[in-house]
Amino acid sequence: MRRSKVREHIFKMLFSIGFDAADADEQIELYLEQVEEASEEERGYMRKKVKDIAAHEEEIDAMINEHTTGWKTGRMNKVDLSVLRLAVYEMKWDDEVPVKVAINEAVELAKNFSGDEGPAFVNGVLGKLA
Template sequence: MSRRVARQVAFQTLFQIDVGNCDVEEALQQRLADAVLDEANEQYVNEVVRGVYAYRAALDAQINDVSTGWRADRIGAVERSILRLAIYEIVFRDDVPVPVSVNEAVELAKRFGDDDAPRFINGVLGTVVRDGGFA
């Protein structure tokens, strides 16, 4: 399976944790049991979900800093989960090129977000990239 599918599984897991207020390990176990991923992509999902969860406060602070007029807790859960995932990749994952992180986040927004989500996600991530990651 592709990294795109793994990224979607990671997004869905993060969304489930955010909306369902469920345990990270429980959500990971459930999502990975339902997914068909090779070992490398399963490891990616585990690392990204745990990393986003560990740095959630810092990621949300970054979202607050760059999304003019919006706070992370006021952004829809879909968009918030996508932004957390993408910013985590941009800042912490050397194996994912920045343009790929941005493009994949926009694609997730097209698939799971509302009509304005792709433009919003692209704008926020563009600012993060321009500002060089964490403020």
């Protein structure tokens, strides 16, 4: 499976648990059961990354809040917030993903899943963080 597709699945899991983090582990496992095209290695990678992002959520949100004006994480739509959390994690903690790739992939996710202003918003926040 292509990394961009893996990243899309991670984004979808983050989006889902953004509504009810209490059942995060169960939601992750239920989601991964549905991803038939993923190998066990890919499922393990996705599971680990989602859990790592959740573990760093407060720190990630603080970084996002430092670089936004009028749109703190509590007011952001869940799509943009999930995209930003994934990208910030990749930029700051995932040495396998170059910063430019993390930003570009985040903008692509925003183009596919957010509203008209989402891609520019995501790009602007991540550009300030880079």
